[in-house]
Amino acid sequence: MKNVKIPVYLDYHATTPVDPEVFKTMAPYFTEIFGNAASRNHEFGWTAESAVEKGRAQVASLIGATEKEIIFTSGATESNNLALTGVAEMYAEKGNHIITSPIEHKAILDTCEALERKGYKISFAEVDTTGQVKPESVAALITDKTILVSIMFANNEIGTINKIGEIAKICKDKDVLFHTDAIQAVGKIPVEVNALGIDLLSMTGHKIYGPKGVGALYVRRKNPRVRLSPILHGGGHERGMRSGTLNVPGIVGFGKACEIALKNLPTEMPRIRAMRDRLWKEIQDQLDEVYLNGHPTDRLPNNLNVSFAYVEGESLMMGMKELAVSSGSACTSASLEPSYVLKALGVGDDLAHSSIRFSLGRFTTDAEIDYTVQKVVATVKKLRDISPLYEMVKEGINLKTVVWTAH
């Protein structure tokens, strides 16, 4: 097919390429403008500091925050660790209870587990079959010991967008801090911390065409003023919340990426959504027994997560190696367990094994979508031809009644 470079990248939830414009902006900060932003006594330091402050303003703008509310970190994992651990330690006298959800990223779940070992209590809010956290479940879990609620803005596997405003309001009414892991949402849908009532928010550069190794934590300064215990100790950078020499080129690039994302938001997302919708429609038109995972409408515009019944995800990816996608199949994980996110939604293990996540992005083209449809349909058909399950179903056998030899 013409104009399609193989392999086709459809894994923008994993990471994105640095936008050429971002790269151009960053380049001088590696060589000529190399100063330490903390050097207060000479030109090199001042220049670096002003570049950092520009980046800070750009990052703040994307989420409707003020510059002083942005703490630069090394990325999403650190932002999430800092939010949870930092709040837990700072507010330990007030309480020891944290509420989160079972479909959070591991950077949240594993941090919660670590806090649990230190004596904190963790509760998990319920999730419905579309992957939305139930706000009423969050409300029901809050006690007078609750210090923090952390619910992701949009899920990285299924793209479902949570009712963040509603959950944040519940927290505010009960005087509990609210953090959201907005890694996948920022830059793709409007995120406004004040309108939504968010107290802490994690974001990262490399999911929005910025560089890897740089992220930010938004920490509210007013109503309420959120305080944090640092997890990295040292020179007292970032108002004492995150020591360590600032990653000046990274911050410059992250800032530029945020500026572009904000500028493009009104046009880029409708374009990507249209391609995503077409991909899904054409798959449905050409294949039977395909199931959408996640919410039909409240989902990130660039996400499509589909289970192709009777075909195993890893073999599907192997059969369409011209496409860079990801799968919730156990065979793609070290644990041999299918996706915990799909399981939390009540998707059966059989369909979880058959799931593929397509995530589109800024550089996805219509020609790539055409190619993808063709490749997916051909591979699923080929693998169903060799699938004993598909054959049994076509013979009229109900797979649920078969006695399987589980192994």
Add this chain to the structure above:
Amino acid sequence: MAYTNKVVEHFENPKNIGSMDKASKDVGTGLVGAPECGDVMKLQIEVDETTGLIRDAKFKTFGCGSAIASSSLATEWVKGKTLAEALQIKNTQIVEELSLPPIKIHCSVLAEDAIKAAVKDYLKKQEAAS
């Protein structure tokens, strides 16, 4: 995870794909695994009554590339063998032949189980017929 050439070769050009008549008394069918575990193999053998040799073998597999490759290889190996010889095939031989990594060893175990199940099914039918 990168695949070995042999796995890729069996995956892209699987040998002996297909189905035989389950009802035929010359055919033994083994169905092992479970959809919830992400692997189901159906392996069938057709036995020549006079010579006692496995004349043909077919498979269909739901599973990862290594599972498909393991069952494809198993059908190749059982052809021309006696039932007793087919039962001698060990999963470790499949692991070796396909250079399967530790995480994929269960695929080879399933292929060995599929051969055993097919032979068992054939013998049961013969017993019932006699």
